[in-house]
Amino acid sequence: MKWVTFISCLFLLSFTESKYLSRAYREAEPPTTIKHVSVLSDEHLEKICLVLFSQFIQKGTHEEVHKLVEDTLALAKKCTADEHSDVECTKPLSTVLLDEICHEEGIAAKYGFAPCCAQADLERHECFLAHKNGSRYYISPFPKLDPEATCKQFHDKKVEALNHYIYEAARRQPFTKIVTFLHGEKEYEEVLTECCQVEDKHACFDDKVAAATKRMLKAIGVEKHQCSVLRKFGMESLQGLKIAQMSQKFPKTNFQTIKDISGKIGHIYEECCRGDTLDCMLDRKKLTDYVCSHQDTLSSKLKHCCEGPILERGECIAHAENDDKPADLSPTVREFIDDQAVCQHYAENKGVHLAKFLCEYSRRHDELAPVMLLRLAKGYEEMLEKCCATEHPVTCLQEGEQLLNKHFAESTAIVKANCDLYKQLGSYLFQNEIIVRYGRKAPQLTSDKIRALTRRMVGVAADCCHLDGAHRVACAENHVDLALGFLCYLNEQHPVNKQVGKCCDTYTKRRECFIGLGPDPDYVPVPFNTEIVHFHADYCTAKPEEQQEKKQIMLFHIIQHKPDISEEQLATAIVDFTDVVTNCCSKENKEECFNTEIPKLIERTKAALGEQ
Incomplete structure (x- = not known):
């Protein structure tokens, strides 16, 4: 609450005037009409309209959205030639776009916009905005690309292929800046141009498309984080x-x-x-x-x-x-x-x-x-x-200045320690360390969510630890801010625990708060689930990343079962498990080995934890 008071004090007086001047200026200036955007190329205007219609009519088909875009482009040409040729030419661009949706036969009724279309312009606009749904499963997951089919479409109908990409991306992210999709589409085009020329298209797609998608999702994540700061603070x-x-x-x-x-x-x-x-x-x-x-x-x-x-x-x-x-x-x-x-x-x-x-x-x-x-x-x-x-404020302030310098030194030391650990352990083992660290603080998370959170923490180290000292600290602060923002987003969706919620209620001191957390005092440990630990022969032939995932799920379960497990106890259990897996994967009858040795491993682990 003190932070809210501070930040309100900091900017309430200094921004009130400019805020209302800005609003008055916007109301006084002439609206941006469809003719005003004619400075853009037809291609850019088409893509902008495609993003906007896809974000409004998220469940509309590509064909339905394409029809709306085509009608809008036709109107743009008409208005550019003669701005008095149609009453739509002098309307604000946002009004024109919603008119297109409301006038298109069947669209408004089919997708639940009829009540919006019955309202006056400003209320109609607010109604359409209120219909936007950014939840993860509102639209089915992004379809996995088939390299051969995608390359054929890219070769035969390049514009259609790229527009379909924008459509699929924009309807899943209705609150994301338009330019983010245009930049993403440009990268997507570059990837297809490269991958569709190589012999092993599948390998190229797995590498290049995944990397481009990751960059775009990262940009979207930054936008969402800024929005969460705006919404919460x-x-x-x-x-x-x-x-x-x-x-x-x-x-x-x-x-x-x-x-x-x-x-x-x-x-x-x-x-x-x-x-x-x-x-x-x-x-x-x-x-x-x-x-x-x-x-x-x-x-x-x-x-x-x-x-x-x-x-x-x-x-x-x-x-x-x-x-x-x-x-x-x-x-x-x-x-x-x-x-x-x-x-x-x-x-x-x-x-x-x-x-x-x-x-x-x-x-x-x-x-x-x-x-x-x-x-x-x-x-x-x-x-x-x-x-x-106090009686001598300047002397007091000079002493307080030393505390600010000390805080920066402590932040630098924390970043250095984590970077040293990352360089020593490598990405996978460093992620395991973070799973243990945050698993104690938030054992109520699911294994998928703890792995998603800790992947972000590993990303902080990967992106920042190679930089020089000063830039490393700034990079780490920015990236950790995003990672903890993700944890607080998870807490908003499904409250994790009281201490996580308390840290999320601060902004500037969020990182310090999480660093200071210990095991959740209110947490009731889950029973030991032998199925999570009972590996089978298929583990030996699984891909390395699948093996790592299974081991991390097991590691997190141990923490969920005993959050106060000592480092020594945990290390002993991990070494014992590694020995069993290595031994069984070297046997001819792997399944028989696992069925024999894993129960023994479980008993030894329970004994080491004092549960027998």
């Missing part, structure tokens, strides 16, 4: 992250501009997170246009982005290198510590003072992750509350 928290990010990206830019850009980004996320992906795209383009038209004062690293294709500029800017720091930028923010008037500034306008601290600290420390910068800002706010009530 409010707009102020999301804008706080953006202030930190924009201060790092544009270190020469003044505070007011950083604040305004961050506010606009927050509004864009608000649109996408509620499923309004068209306005999200249009407002993102407006912000991109603003940034590119002011790049001389914002950053020297944007030229190549602003000269690129219209729809790619926003993503390019988001991932662009941080600009060089001003030559005259002081290395520290002493005015927030040593100034005798610091408590007066804080008392006069807490929100602005804390936001300026975050901005100034962030522009000097591009090696720190935004979530860590927010954590430091929270620490600074706590210092002010404590020190400004």
Whole structure:
């Protein structure tokens, strides 16, 4: 609750004005009509409409969606030639798209949109957004590609094949940015171009398509995480992250501009997170246009982005290198510590003072992750509350500064220790270590979910541990933030336990909270399931990844059965199990060996755990 109070204080005053100015500006400006998007190529307009219709009519067939797209493209050509030729030409683009759905015979009734179509424009739009369903099994899982059939379609009807990919992806992710699908489709085309030319198409598909899918799902995961921050902790928290990010990206830019850009980004996320992906795209383009038209004062690293294709500029800017720091930028923010008037500034306008601290600290420390910068800002706010009530606040603040430095040193040490362990053990054994670590904290998770969580933790190490010290910490903070966000998402769907829920109720201190957790004190251990441990002969001929999965399921079950098992007891059980499996897989009659030796192994394990 204290964190919510802090972040609200931090940004409520500083963003209220720009928030309402933005809304008034949007209402005053002319709507984006179908003619306004004629600056895009027919191909891009077709893909944008395809994404939007697929996200609205998620259970519609590809043929039904294609018909709506074709009708919209025909209207676009008509309006471009003569904007007075049809009443639809002057309507907002979002209205035109919903008109197409509502006027298409049978579509509205077939998919439950008739009540929406009976409403006035704004209410109709809200009704359509409310129908979007992002749950995992609302649409059947993405169909597995048949390499031969896919390559034949790609060769014979390339555009249709790529459009079908967009359709299948977009209808499963109705809250995802349009540009994410366009980038994914571009990668998909590159993969098919390569794989359809090689002899072993199956191997190429297994490798390249899986990698491209993983990258796209990762991008979608980042978007969902930002939306979860917005949903659970409010707009102020999301804008706080953006202030930190924009201060790092544009270190020469003044505070007011950083604040305004961050506010606009927050509004864009608000649109996408509620499923309004068209306005999200249009407002993102407006912000991109603003940034590119002011790049001389914002950053020297944007030229190549602003000269690129219209729809790619926003993503390019988001991932662009941080600009060089001003030559005259002081290395520290002493005015927030040593100034005798610091408590007066804080008392006069807490929100602005804390936001300026975050901005100034962030522009000097591009090696720190935004979530860590927010954590430091929270620490600074706590210092002010404590020190400004004392007789000598400056002396107190200087002492508190040492605590902030100590916190960063501790974070660096934790990352180094985990990276050292990852390099020593390798991916598989490191994942086992994390399964044990988080299995104790959250034994109520299923084996599938604990493995999904710990795969993300291994991904943190794989992506970050090869970087230099400073960048390694920032990378790890960002990636762990996503991984713990996934755990908290699981907790939202099905509460894990009280201590996990408590950690998820914080944001900036989430990582520290999880690190400090021990075994769940309220957990009732599950009975020992001999079937999970009883391996059979087919294990010996299984693929390595299948063998690893089975062993990890067994490992997690042991933790679920005895969360307080000692490291020594666990190591003994693992060595004993490994010896039995190695021995039985070398025998001619493997099944007989497993049937004989596994029961003995189970008895030895129970005895070692003091259960006999």
